[in-house]
Amino acid sequence: MSTNPRKKAANKKKSQQRAVVILFVMTIVLLVVAFVASQNMYLTDSDDNRRAQFTGSGGGYQNLQDEISRFFGGVRETAWGRGVDEERVIELEEDTRPLPDIMEQRARSTGNPIDTSWRGEVKTRWFMAEETLKSNVERFANEEDMELIWRLPNDYKVSSAFQVHSDLINTVDRLARSLNSEHPDDIQAFLCPRQRIILLSGNADYEQVSNHCYTMEQLQTIEREAKAQEEDNQLQRRGLN
Incomplete structure (x- = not known):
């Protein structure tokens, strides 16, 4: 029995319509997938760009966070970490010299x-094992023709070597902030430019040296103000202000 030509043509048309619908749906799905993928790539690139602006390179952002965590972990382990080893906590003889006298004498010399x-x-600086935190920082300071004044009651022997990659002032500032959690005084790092001194001391000593030394917050404020002034000067030179 022969097939009706009209029916055969109708079936062929339906098959073609189904194929068109399937192709259309697949095209829509592919477009959606491509759009989502492009958005994810854009967001990732934007995030990397923001991180690069913060650190100078995309990969440097995470490295900086890891470095700080390792640094704080190394200090805590040395000073009061796993298992308290009293031999690693060194009580220092109190320095009774008045800080203003030290600053004035150093300024003259x-x-x-x-x-x-x-x-x-x-650069990368190593806190060497079996040396103390104080002796390590003194070594860092001497390498830069600076003097460290450590006005804390205790020093701590490093149980295992650790490193930090930063400039000297920020390295000492990180050390001060990491020691804060175990000290009653608000320990801070101070820069005394005229004397070429880095002071690590409790915040109570600041009143004695406020005419000579700067906290990290003050240094950052000075830096921001200098940058803003320079930008303002550039605008004035261009005649845009």
Whole structure:
């Protein structure tokens, strides 16, 4: 029995319509997938760009966070970490010299003061095992022709070596902030440019040296103000202000 030509043509038309519908649906799905993928790539690139603006390179952002965590972990382990080893906590003899006298004497004897913008060389610095935190930082300071004044009651022997990659001032500031959690005083790092001194001391000592030294917050404020002033000067030179 022969097939009706009209029916055969109708079936063929339906098959073609189904194929068109399937192709259309697949095209829509592919377009949606492509759009979502492009958005994810854009967001990832934008996030990486923001991180690069913060650190200078996309990969540097996470490296910086890991470095800070390792640094704080190393200090905590040395000073009060796993298992308290009393031999690693060293009680220091109190330095009774008045800080203002030290600053004035040092200012008279130092012929090469630094600027408030000075931070020291950016490099990897190792806190060596079996040395103390104080002796390690003294070594860092001496390498930059600086003097460290450690006005804390205790010093701590490093149980295992650790490193930090930063400039000298920020390295000492990180050390001060990490020690804060176990000290009653608000320990801070101070830069005394005229004397070429880095002071690590409790915040109570600041009143004695406020005419000579700057906290990290003050240094950052000075840096921001100097940058804003420079930008304003550039605008004035261009005649745009």
